[in-house]
Amino acid sequence: MAEESSNNIVPFQKGDAGQAGGGSLSSGGGGGTFNGMEARVKALEDDMKKILQDTAEIKGMLRAAPSAVxxxxxxxxxxxxxxxxxxxxxxxxxxxxxxxxxxxxxxxxxxx
Incomplete structure (x- = not known):
């Protein structure tokens, strides 16, 4: 890895993970690769479904709230x-x- 400059910008080096032809996908800190990615995406999709359900409930409550009139x-x-x-x-x-x-x-x- 290249040395950090004074403004905390690190240049992208050829061969780093994630670059085309450069190897496997790295996670935030777990050292993971593509293994387990499907489970992580599934968990995010489930969380998104919960968020959409909560949003629908909030919209329903707002429709039932008194109007400006x-x-x-x-x-x-x-x-x-x-x-x-x-x-x-x-x-x-x-x-x-x-x-x-x-x-x-x-x-x-x-x-x-």
Missing amino acids: DFGELKGRVNSLPTTAKVGTLLAIAVAVITIATRWTDFLAAVQ
Whole structure:
């Protein structure tokens, strides 16, 4: 193997594994060759099938999720709910009406 340069680039040498006519396939660190490659590819294919199944499940969940229109409708309904100020005003009016109704005779006597 050639000596590494300062930028960590190693030149490809003729006869290295993987080059046409240069020998067998090397793995990442196990020193393997083509032997066992079929089992490794099979494991990758099985993992890919699981990923595709998970992706299909996620797509199904996203289709069932509320749309932007549903959220917009919900926001409109929430905005139409009475605020604390509106509830306070209605409560004050109700108390005023009850007070006037219970003291109506006193009110008439004061007016006359």
